[in-house]
Amino acid sequence: MDRIRALPGAALDLVLPRECGGCRRAGTRWCTRCATALASLALGDPPGASGPSWVVPHRPPPGLPPVHAWGLYADPLRVAVSAWKDAGRRDLERVLAPLLAASLAGALAGCGWPDGVVLVVPVPSSPRSVRARGDTPMVDVCAAALDACMASVEPGATPGRGVVAHTLRLAPALRHARRVADQSGLDTAQRRRNLDGALAVKAFWENVIRDRRCVLVDDVVTTGATLAEAARALRRAGAADVVGATMAAAHRTRA
Numbered sequence: 001m002d003r004i005r006a007l008p009g010a011a012l013d014l015v016l017p018r019e020c021g022g023c024r025r026a027g028t029r030w031c032t033r034c035a036t037a038l039a040s041l042a043l044g045d046p047p048g049a050s051g052p053s054w055v056v057p058h059r060p061p062p063g064l065p066p067v068h069a070w071g072l073y074a075d076p077l078r079v080a081v082s083a084w085k086d087a088g089r090r091d092l093e094r095v096l097a098p099l100l101a102a103s104l105a106g107a108l109a110g111c112g113w114p115d116g117v118v119l120v121v122p123v124p125s126s127p128r129s130v131r132a133r134g135d136t137p138m139v140d141v142c143a144a145a146l147d148a149c150m151a152s153v154e155p156g157a158t159p160g161r162g163v164v165a166h167t168l169r170l171a172p173a174l175r176h177a178r179r180v181a182d183q184s185g186l187d188t189a190q191r192r193r194n195l196d197g198a199l200a201v202k203a204f205w206e207n208v209i210r211d212r213r214c215v216l217v218d219d220v221v222t223t224g225a226t227l228a229e230a231a232r233a234l235r236r237a238g239a240a241d242v243v244g245a246t247m248a249a250a251h252r253t254r255a
């Protein structure tokens, strides 16, 4: 996929049909109508709030860290995430990475951490998905979001949204410790049982995670079971504090 992504537009057209990743309209990879519809999904800051707020799933699982989401998980974002992750439309990373960057900035603004290194930890894909896809889109979009966060920092600018004060480092530190069933179709309690003890910190990363502040990153927060399990693994490895940042939330409820 890296090779495909590196191709110029004309060559890319020979590889992938040029159609919108949100509505499949022909002739463009992301149409203006979907761009407008996407913008309307932004959660933004609630009226009267002094800063960004956290989204709260219905009946949040124990241990769920505070989670910041850019927007609501609805079309065309839902279609775009699926096309990006499961249908090989990695070019949609340019649509999705800015959303993740904004969510990351919101999480950092809301967590009140002092200056210093913050590890950005993508939730790992299952070994089955990695085998099927041949790459790790979540790690790639995290890297792009980090670049966007850093690029938005102008030299001498007033620190804004919490990003400037922190040095962000990509840390793909988590691994699957055992096989899990596909989460889709499972209810909240089933998802929790399915994921209990499923993730662990890779041995190489244990010394890096200890005493560090971590932002867990995933595409969508639904029941929160995955982020709760990932946070448990990071805390067990000695992480000083954990918050979450996602592109989208399935629920609008906010703290």
Ligand SMILES: [Zn+2]
Pocket: 020, 021, 022, 023, 024, 025, 030, 031, 032, 033, 034, 035
């Ligand atoms: Zn479209």
